[in-house]
Amino acid sequence: MRHRMSLMEDYRYLILAEGEFGPLTSKTANSAIRYIGDRVVGVIDSKQAGRKVQEVLGFGGDIPVVGTLAEGLEFEPTALLIGIAPSGGRLPLHWRPTLIGALEAGLPLVSGLHIYLSDDPELAQLSELEGVPIHDLRKPPEDLSISLGKAREVDALVVHTVGTDCNIGKMTAALEIRRSLVERGASVGFAPTGQTGILIEGWGISVDSVIADYIAGAAERIVLEAAAANDIVLVEGQGSLVHPAYSGVTLGLLHGSMPDVMILCHQPSRTCAYGAGGAFRWMPIPSLPEMIAICESAIRPLRESKVIGIALNTSDLSEDEALTARDRAEQQTGLPATDPVRWDPKPLSSAILDAAAAKAR
Amino acid sequence: MRHRMSLMEDYRYLILAEGEFGPLTSKTANSAIRYIGDRVVGVIDSKQAGRKVQEVLGFGGDIPVVGTLAEGLEFEPTALLIGIAPSGGRLPLHWRPTLIGALEAGLPLVSGLHIYLSDDPELAQLSELEGVPIHDLRKPPEDLSISLGKAREVDALVVHTVGTDCNIGKMTAALEIRRSLVERGASVGFAPTGQTGILIEGWGISVDSVIADYIAGAAERIVLEAAAANDIVLVEGQGSLVHPAYSGVTLGLLHGSMPDVMILCHQPSRTCAYGAGGAFRWMPIPSLPEMIAICESAIRPLRESKVIGIALNTSDLSEDEALTARDRAEQQTGLPATDPVRWDPKPLSSAILDAAAAKAR
Numbered sequence: 001m002r003h004r005m006s007l008m009e010d011y012r013y014l015i016l017a018e019g020e021f022g023p024l025t026s027k028t029a030n031s032a033i034r035y036i037g038d039r040v041v042g043v044i045d046s047k048q049a050g051r052k053v054q055e056v057l058g059f060g061g062d063i064p065v066v067g068t069l070a071e072g073l074e075f076e077p078t079a080l081l082i083g084i085a086p087s088g089g090r091l092p093l094h095w096r097p098t099l100i101g102a103l104e105a106g107l108p109l110v111s112g113l114h115i116y117l118s119d120d121p122e123l124a125q126l127s128e129l130e131g132v133p134i135h136d137l138r139k140p141p142e143d144l145s146i147s148l149g150k151a152r153e154v155d156a157l158v159v160h161t162v163g164t165d166c167n168i169g170k171m172t173a174a175l176e177i178r179r180s181l182v183e184r185g186a187s188v189g190f191a192p193t194g195q196t197g198i199l200i201e202g203w204g205i206s207v208d209s210v211i212a213d214y215i216a217g218a219a220e221r222i223v224l225e226a227a228a229a230n231d232i233v234l235v236e237g238q239g240s241l242v243h244p245a246y247s248g249v250t251l252g253l254l255h256g257s258m259p260d261v262m263i264l265c266h267q268p269s270r271t272c273a274y275g276a277g278g279a280f281r282w283m284p285i286p287s288l289p290e291m292i293a294i295c296e297s298a299i300r301p302l303r304e305s306k307v308i309g310i311a312l313n314t315s316d317l318s319e320d321e322a323l324t325a326r327d328r329a330e331q332q333t334g335l336p337a338t339d340p341v342r343w344d345p346k347p348l349s350s351a352i353l354d355a356a357a358a359k360a361r
Numbered sequence: 362m363r364h365r366m367s368l369m370e371d372y373r374y375l376i377l378a379e380g381e382f383g384p385l386t387s388k389t390a391n392s393a394i395r396y397i398g399d400r401v402v403g404v405i406d407s408k409q410a411g412r413k414v415q416e417v418l419g420f421g422g423d424i425p426v427v428g429t430l431a432e433g434l435e436f437e438p439t440a441l442l443i444g445i446a447p448s449g450g451r452l453p454l455h456w457r458p459t460l461i462g463a464l465e466a467g468l469p470l471v472s473g474l475h476i477y478l479s480d481d482p483e484l485a486q487l488s489e490l491e492g493v494p495i496h497d498l499r500k501p502p503e504d505l506s507i508s509l510g511k512a513r514e515v516d517a518l519v520v521h522t523v524g525t526d527c528n529i530g531k532m533t534a535a536l537e538i539r540r541s542l543v544e545r546g547a548s549v550g551f552a553p554t555g556q557t558g559i560l561i562e563g564w565g566i567s568v569d570s571v572i573a574d575y576i577a578g579a580a581e582r583i584v585l586e587a588a589a590a591n592d593i594v595l596v597e598g599q600g601s602l603v604h605p606a607y608s609g610v611t612l613g614l615l616h617g618s619m620p621d622v623m624i625l626c627h628q629p630s631r632t633c634a635y636g637a638g639g640a641f642r643w644m645p646i647p648s649l650p651e652m653i654a655i656c657e658s659a660i661r662p663l664r665e666s667k668v669i670g671i672a673l674n675t676s677d678l679s680e681d682e683a684l685t686a687r688d689r690a691e692q693q694t695g696l697p698a699t700d701p702v703r704w705d706p707k708p709l710s711s712a713i714l715d716a717a718a719a720k721a722r
Contacts, residue, residue, distance in 0.1 A: 146606035148640045212576050213569040215609040242662040245507035247616045248576040251602075252609020279509045286662055297658055301603040301647055 008110065008135055009202030013040045014069075014077035016098055020084045021045035021065065023057050028112050029083025031196045033060040035175065041075035042066050043083065044098070069101045081199070082111040089115060099123060103132050112137040112195030114209075137195040138206040140218065147216035151258035152303050154227035156189070157356040160259035161237040161311065164266045164291045166246050167274045169341075170237040171197050173265050173311035173348075176340035178234055180349035186356070189226030193219070193236040193253060208238055208249045215252025223257045232356055235259060241294050243273050244283055254298060259305050261355045262295055263348060264288065267313040268325035288332050308355055309348040310337035369471065369496055370563030374401045375430075375438035377459055381445045382406035382426065384418050389473050390444025392557045394421040396536065402436035403427050404444065405459070430462045442560070443472040450476060460484060464493050473498040473556030475570075498556040499567040501579065508577035513619035513664050515588035517550070518717040521620035522598040522672065525627045525652045527607055528635045530702075531598040532558050534626050534672035534709075537701035539595055541710035547717070550587030554580070554597045554614060568599055569610045576613025584618045593717055596620060602655050604634050605644055615659060620666050622716045623656055624709060625649065628674040629686035649693050669716055670709040671698035 013036075017026040021043055033040050033053055042064050043053060049067035053060030066072045069080075080102040086092050099109060099117070103126045111117045116136040118124055127134045151158060159177075161170040174190060181188045190197070192204030203225075205218040219235070226233040235257040239246030266288060273280035286294065292307045299305045310329045314322035322339060329337035336347035374397075378387040382404055394401050394414055403425045404414060410428030414421030427433045430441075441463040447453050460470060460478070464487045472478045477497040479485055488495045512519060520538075522531040535551060542549045551558070553565025564586075566579040580596070587594040596618040600607030627649060634641035647655065653668045660666045671690045675683035683700060690698035697708035 146637065148637055149605040149644065208572075208574040210573050211569075212571050212573050212610045212613065213607065215573050216606055241612075241659075244510040244616055244663060245577055246574065248609045248611075248613020249573045250609075251612040252573065255605055255608045276507065276509055283510065283663060290662075294658070294662065297655070298602075301651075301655065302605055302644060 008079075011039060011079035011108070011110065012077050013079055013081040013110070014072040014075065014107070015040060015043045015081045015083040016095065017043050017045045017083040018095070018098070019045060019047055021048055021056055026084045028081070028085070028196065028199070030057060032081055032083065032199060033057065033063065035196075035200045037061065037063065041077045042072045044069060044072050069098050069105075073105055077107060079108045079110050082109070082113060082117075085113060091115060091117070091120060096122075100126060103127055103130050106130065106132055108133045108135060110135045110137065110199065112199060114138060137198045138209040140205055140210040140214075144210055144214040144221070145217050146213060147220040147256040149220070149258065149302070151220045151223040151227075151256065154224065154233070156227040156230055157232045157261070157352070157359050158223055158227065158235060158257060158259045159232060159261055159263060159352055159355075160235040160254065160257050161263045161265055162250070162254065162295050162307070163237055163240050164264065164285050164288070165270055165274050166239045166243050168265050168267045168270065169311070169313040170265045173263065173313075173340050174234045174236050175200070176345045177263065177311070177348050177352065180340070180345035181232060181352060184349060184353065186353065187231040189230035189233045191222040191226040191233055191235045191257070193222070193238050197236045207253050208246070212248065215249055216256030219253045219256025220258075232352060237265065240273070241298055242283070242286060242291070244280055245275065251298060254295075255302055258303060259299070260359055261306055261308045261352070263309050263311050264292060264295065264307045265311045265313065266291070266329070268329070269316050288329055292333060307335065309335050309351040311348060312337055312339045314339040314342055369440075372400060372440035372469070372471065373438050374440055374442040374471070375433040375436065375468070376401060376404045376442045376444040377456065378404050378406045378444040379456070379459070380406060380408055382409055382417055387445045389442070389446070389557065389560070391418060393442055393444065393560060394418065394424065396557075396561045398422070398424065402438045403433045405430060405433050430459050430466075434466055438468060440469045440471050443470070443474060443478075446474060452476060452478070452481060457483075461487060464488055464491050467491065467493055469494045469496060471496045471498065471560065473560060475499060498559045499570040501566055501571040501575075505571055505575040505582070506578050507574060508581040508617040510581070510619065510663070512581045512584040512588075512617060515585065515594070517588040517591055518593045518622070518713070518720050519584055519588065519596060519618060519620045520593060520622055520624060520713055520716075521596040521615065521618050522624045522626050523611070523615065523656050523668070524598055524601050525625065525646050525649070526631055526635050527600045527604050529626050529628045529631065530672070530674035531626045534624065534674075534701050535595045535597050536561070537706045538624065538672070538709050538713065541701070541706035542593060542713060545710060545714065547714065548592040550591035550594045552583040552587040552594055552596045552618070554583070554599050558597045568614050569607070573609065576610055577617030580614045580617025581619075593713060598626065601634070602659055603644070603647060603652070605641055606636065612659060615656075616663060619664060620660070621720055622667055622669045622713070624670050624672050625653060625656065625668045626672045626674065627652070627690070629690070630677050649690055653694060668696065670696050670712040672709060673698055673700045675700040675703055
């Protein structure tokens with residue numbers, strides 16, 4: 001039943017970011033370095049070979065940037081992570097020797113690309129021949145089914161990070177809240193629903209990549225799994241119930257995960273829906289009270305679930321602006337609000353611990 | 362741009378329903394006979410060979426049931442339609458000679474199965490060799506993208522049949538309403554979103570079969586296409602915003618199609634959500650006023666859209682019960698209500714014509 005990507009959580013990564021390693025370009029590489037940097041042994045980018053990751057990204061410490069796979073192998077990686085996305089969606093020809101070389105060297109491939117490496121005939125054949133796995137983080141399990149609503153019956157408190165928009169920090173908020181909860185002694189599971197969360201945790205399902213009929217079923221499955229071993233489950237949110245492109249994924253995820261309570265994630269500077277080069281400028285972000293009503297109404301026919309806190313992303317605000325935004329959010333909603341990256345996530349972990357205690361009673 | 366399944370709308374069908382032709386078993390066959398019976402030349406089922414379709418289904422007239430493909434070919438079909446679903450989801454071995462024989466006889470295959478015939482290596486190869494197409498009705502186009510919300514900008518009046526549950530008659534209601542609108546001289550396009558609608562119309566996208574990220578994008582595409590040539594577009598609904606398994610598809614379809622107005626479909630005898638052998642008995646169907654509020658609230662952040670009429674499915678009620686249900690629906694909602702199959706769809710087509718006139722002003 002466990003949808004772990006065998007041993008992935010123990011991999012020591014060499015990251016392929018050839019020609020594109022940088023703060024704005026190599027998104028997957030950067031997430032890996034930020035969240036599981038202790039398991040990153042090096043980054044391949046011949047243009048920046050010889051530098052340290054810290055010098056390129058501004059974080060990441062002494063992890064070396066190397067010019068070739070052969071140089072990277074000296075740092076004893078146990079897997080190769082694709083850290084960049086190809087433009088045009090196809091596998092670039094010049095990546096192929098590196099991917100083949102990695103498999104031949106016994107390194108599993110880990111990829112969050114939309115295209116699946118395991119569907120590439122040459123790579124798939126070599127993977128089988130060498131007995132070295134390919135992990136496509138976005139590729140859903142083949143045995144998904146529809147949700148039966150079972151997640152509403154688990155003993156664990158299910159917490160879902162919903163948002164006023166996509167790309168707003170729902171995964172980051174959940175990870176920071178988890179850290180806070182763990183520090184306070186709670187038994188917490190994180191249910192990953194996107195490729196970065198799956199990379200970090202070593203399991204999960206990319207819910208926006210499944211067949212539409214199975215969105216809720218995928219959410220149900222990972223919640224049941226995370227709930228089996230923990231008292232609190234944090235379900236990573238995706239998109240927004242008012243995002244013109246992604247709302248279907250968001251509602252399916254909400255109804256499949258059946259949260260007891262929700263944390264609403266918001267970026268105060270965001271005024272209209274994100275994505276597609278500004279194509280959603282016509283779509284204003286609702287106010288926090290409006291968005292709380294939208295989220296609670298969307299699940300009310302299935303079960304009662306309340307937003308119990310606001311996680312703000314104030315990364316583009318000054319300290320003063322951030323404090324003002326926090327105070328305003330608390331005044332508008334009457335709920336605890338914090339930026340769990342900038343400040344202590346404690347107001348949110350406290351609200352969750354209170355809810356867990358109430359559910360256990 | 363047009364996602365027609367080349368010439369499918371002109372096919373004269375021989376239907377494969379071997380061993381399972383009957384009122385409750387051969388769902389796709391029965392839909393084809395009901396809606397495009399004038400293009401059905403025969404049904405293959407060796408157990409019932411020699412009978413007429415009318416004798417088996419109670420409708421369908423003199424269409425013959427034959428024992429073999431060879432016998433069926435005498436009625437000059439131009440395509441073979443798979444009219445039953447295999448138990449277990451795999452292609453039954455005993456179907457294979459018929460499918461191969463059909464392709465060899467120059468008959469395209471048309472299938473609404475979850476498994477794609479065009480993915481079967483032997484059938485795909487033969488299809489290419491003979492130059493005879495395979496149409497998998499559920500298989501989405503490969504070039505789907507996310508919705509940009511463009512459907513809100515079309516000149517045509519976009520009408521979406523939403524529902525209080527899945528499997529409640531949303532397609533049937535839309536088809537009956539279309540008939541009524543066409544009789545009254547309107548230029549109406551039907552945007553099919555499920556395999557039966559696609560079979561009937563010869564084009565469309567099965568929105569529950571697309572990658573989750575593209576639900577709204579698929580809806581947007583078919584609405585833009587139907588709107589280009591018509592003054593009114595009827596978008597076939599799927600599922601329900603409160604169905605625990607399918608709500609994600611429903612919201613994506615709603616946000617992608619951006620209807621000006623909605624028709625709410627309801628079966629008065631239905632008390633809890635449909636499907637999975639009664640697994641959703643815990644999920645009560647909301648009242649009509651509640652469901653209207655849910656549908657209108659779900660799209661309000663993106664655009665204002667109102668439910669303007671109620672389409673009832675009273676197929677399991679007596680005439681008296683049906684009339685009572687209709688009166689009650691009208692009293693509860695203040696909207697026109699009718700069973701568009703049992704009675705005249707006119708109350709609904711009138712409401713739509715009024716809305717079209719108001720939009721054109």
